[in-house]
Structure formats: structure tokens, C-alpha cells
Amino acid sequence: MTLRRLGVCYFPEHWDPAEWPVDARLMADIGIDFARIGEFAWGVIEPAPGQINLDWMQQSLDLLHEHGIEVVLCTPTATPPKWLVDSMPDMLATDIDGRQRGFGSRRHYSFAHEGYRRECARITRIIATRFGTHPAVTGWQTDNEYGCHDTTLSYGTVDRDAFRDWLAQRYQSTDRLNRAWGNIFWSMQYADFNEVECPNLTVTEANPSHWLDYRRFASDMVAEFNRIQVDILRELSPGRNITHNFQGRILDFDHFKLGAQIDVSTWDSYPLGFLDQMRDLSDHDHRLRFARTGDPDLQAFHHDLYRATSNGSCDSIGSSERPNPRTRPK
Numbered sequence: 001m002t003l004r005r006l007g008v009c010y011f012p013e014h015w016d017p018a019e020w021p022v023d024a025r026l027m028a029d030i031g032i033d034f035a036r037i038g039e040f041a042w043g044v045i046e047p048a049p050g051q052i053n054l055d056w057m058q059q060s061l062d063l064l065h066e067h068g069i070e071v072v073l074c075t076p077t078a079t080p081p082k083w084l085v086d087s088m089p090d091m092l093a094t095d096i097d098g099r100q101r102g103f104g105s106r107r108h109y110s111f112a113h114e115g116y117r118r119e120c121a122r123i124t125r126i127i128a129t130r131f132g133t134h135p136a137v138t139g140w141q142t143d144n145e146y147g148c149h150d151t152t153l154s155y156g157t158v159d160r161d162a163f164r165d166w167l168a169q170r171y172q173s174t175d176r177l178n179r180a181w182g183n184i185f186w187s188m189q190y191a192d193f194n195e196v197e198c199p200n201l202t203v204t205e206a207n208p209s210h211w212l213d214y215r216r217f218a219s220d221m222v223a224e225f226n227r228i229q230v231d232i233l234r235e236l237s238p239g240r241n242i243t244h245n246f247q248g249r250i251l252d253f254d255h256f257k258l259g260a261q262i263d264v265s266t267w268d269s270y271p272l273g274f275l276d277q278m279r280d281l282s283d284h285d286h287r288l289r290f291a292r293t294g295d296p297d298l299q300a301f302h303h304d305l306y307r308a309t310s311n312g313s314c315d316s317i318g319s320s321e322r323p324n325p326r327t328r329p330k
Contacts, residue, residue, distance in 0.1 A: 007034030007072070012060040013044045020063050028067040035064055039074035039144045040106065042123060043081040054130050065136035072243070073137045075127065075229050077120040078144035079106045084119060091116040094156035096200045106144070110154040111221035112162035117228055124229045125236065132237030139240050142229045145247040145268060146222050152252035153218050155198040166217045168193045181209040219253035223261070230261045246309075248274055248302050259309030267306045274298050 008027065012020055027035065037060065038045075046052055064071055085091060085103050091113040093101045101108060109116050131137050146152070171177040174190045183189045188207060190196055199206035199214050226244065233242055241263040246255060248267060259265050271294020275287055290296075 005033040006031060007036060008032055010035040010037050011040070012037060013041050013056060017056065017059060020060060024063045024067040024069065027064075027069055032069060034070050034072055034138075036072040036074060036141060037061075038076055038127070039141060040076060040079045042076035042079055042084075045076060045127070046081065046123065049083055049087070052126060054127070057127075057131065061131065061134050061136040065134075069136070070138040071134075071136045072139040072141050073127070073131060074141040075120070075124045075143055075233075077109075077123065077142075077229070080109055080116065080119070084116075088113070088115045090156065090158055092156075093151060093154035094159070095150075096153070096155060098155060098201055100156065105149075107149050107151040110156060110158050111152070111218070111225045112154070113158050117225060120225070121228050121232060124232045128233055128236035132233070132240075137237065137240065139264075140233045140237060140242045141266075142226050142233075142242065142244045142262070145245055145250075146226070146258070147250035147252045148247040152222060152250075153215070155200045159218075159221075160196075160198050162221065163198065163214060163217050164193045164196055166220065167196060167213065170213070181207055181213075183207070215252070219257070222253040223257045226258050227261055246306055248298075255306070255309045262310050265306045265310035267302055269294075269299055269302065271295070271299060 010023070010027075012023070015023070038057065041057075044056070045054060061071055061073075080091070082103055085108065089100075091109050092103070093108065093110045095101055128140075167177060171180065174193060177193075177196075178184070178189045181188070185207070199210045230242055233240075243262055243264045243266045244258065246265060246267040248270070255265070272291070273294075275290060275294050275298075286295075
């Protein structure tokens with residue numbers, strides 16, 4: 001018989017600390033085994049450069065541990081704070097039309113930005129140094145939903161320069177690049193890797209080989225970005241499983257390459273959110289039939305898809321990342 005364990009997404013930083021003991025007790029009372037915390041908390045952890053505030057997390061972890069609840073602790077790198085963005089604005093991603101994306105929601109960074117990678121390594125090391133051996137922490141989650149909100153591909157100067165380096169390592173010479181891409185067509189030959197641009201703003205459709213390699217490059221940037229955090233967590237929190245919460249219907253990067261770095265692949269199941277994505281929107285009867293549960297075929301598909309991407313089993317770890325308003329017993 002398969003043992004099922006129940007977890008929740010928990011955001012203690014959103015609530016009055018006086019209410020945290022009630023949260024922990026209620027979770028224990030209803031049989032919650034795991035809580036996932038910290039994934040969007042960089043602005044609380046470090047409200048100003050170098051001003052580290054982890055006492056609140058210590059208090060929350062201690063409370064959860066007292067109630068027998070295990071914690072999947074997250075790196076907060078999906079939500080870099082405003083002061084960090086302002087310190088290096090070129091870390092923001094650029095969309096396919098060449099417009100820089102802005103601050104104000106989440107996932108506002110380019111995977112290829114070396115400065116942001118260093119900052120992510122720094123904050124990951126700070127958190128893992130403090131809590132890597134905390135008895136409540138039995139697992140880690142890197143970042144949050146890579147690729148969500150169309151954020152795998154970026155087309156800024158940072159991405160272009162990283163792409164040129166990636167091509168130089170892959171092909172070693174522009175002659176080999178030109179032959180591989182068939183660049184004699186339309187006189188698209190390059191004499192130097194520094195002549196290559198991103199493929200997004202060509203007059204008509206860019207060379208398909210150019211696009212293919214750009215997508216391979218972008219996928220590798222995701223894996224490299226994730227590897228930085230995984231290596232730190234392995235060093236400072238040995239013996240604990242590392243996961244990433246994949247998002248459904250994201251095909252922009254190689255989940256298998258990233259999955260090889262982690263212990264367990266998970267995915268965030270939004271049954272109602274995906275309801276309109278599997279079948280024609282005009283199929284009103286189908287949508288009405290599954291309006292309370294979501295389409296089970298789509299959930300089963302994602303379980304099968306992500307189960308294969310790492311050495312561990314795959315399960316959904318949450319159906320919502322937003323804290324829900326509720327009335328709290330006192």
C-alpha cells in the first residue's frame with residue numbers, strides 16, 4: 001500500500017507571529033505532515049542590502065518542529081527585491097519584442113545574468129548556513145516554477161552575450177557554426193561569434209537552426225542557474241532531498257537535465273486553472289462537468305510527465321501559492 005503524506009504551502013511572513021502557534025496546532029490536528037515555506041520571502045529575509053533577518057524563520061521552523069511538521073524550505077530567488085533589481089537593472093528579462101520586463105510581480109530576472117546568479121548563490125548560502133541542519137528541515141525547493149509566465153526565454157544584451165559564449169563553446173569556430181546552421185542561405189554567414197544576435201527581431205522568420213540553438217541555450221541557462229543552488233544545498237544541508245516545483249504545460253527547457261540534479265520532481269497542480277487548456281474553450285459541458293475538480297486527464301498526464309524526470313517519485317505539492325484569507329480560531 002502506498003503511503004500518502006499531506007503537505008501545505010505556508011507563508012508565515014504574511015501573518016502576525018502571535019498566530020503562528022495556532023497555525024502549527026491546527027495543521028498538526030488535521031494531519032499535515034509537511035509545510036513548504038520561504039519561496040517568496042527574499043524581501044523579508046533581506047529588506048535592505050546586507051540586512052539579514054532570519055529570526056522570524058527560526059521561530060516558525062521551531063514551532064513547526066514542535067508540532068511534528070516537517071519543512072521543505074525554499075530558496076527565495078523567484079522574487080528578487082526592488083533594491084536588488086535597482087542595483088543591476090539589466091538583470092531583468094527582455095521579451096520577444098525587445099521590451100525589458102519590469103518589477104512588480106515575480107520571476108523578474110534573466111537566467112543568464114551572472115550578477116544575479118551570484119546574488120542567488122549568496123542568499124542561498126546564508127539561508128542554508130543558518131538552517132541546513134535544523135531538525136525541521138527535511139527537504140529543499142529551489143526557486144519556484146521555472147518558466148512560468150513565459151520567463152525561460154529572454155532577449156536582452158546579457159542573454160545575447162551569454163548566447164555568443166555558448167555558441168563559441170559548442171561550435172569552436174564560425175565556419176562550423178555556418179555549416180551547421182546552413183548560413184549560406186540568404187547570405188547569413190558570420191565571421192565572428194560576436195556578430196550573432198538573438199533570433200527575435202529579424203524581419204521575417206529567423207533561421208530555424210538559430211532558433212533551435214537559442215532554445216537549447218536558454219534551457220541550459222535554467223539548468224546552470226539551478227545547479228548553483230543545488231550544489232550549495234548539498235554542501236550545507238546534506239542528506240536532505242532537493243526538489244523543484246515544475247509548472248504544468250511548460251516545455252521551454254529540458255526538465256530531464258534539471259531533474260538529474262535533484263532528488264524528487266514535483267509539480268504544482270492547479271486543476272481549475274488548467275481546465276480551459278486541455279480542451280476547446282467552446283466545450284462548455286466539459287468545463288461545467290469538471291468545474292469543481294478540474295479535468296482528471298490533465299492532472300494524470302502531468303503526474304506521468306514529471307514522474308520520469310528525476311530519480312524520485314513525483315507528486316503535486318500544492319494547488320495554490322497565494323495565502324487564502326480565512327478566519328482564524330483563537
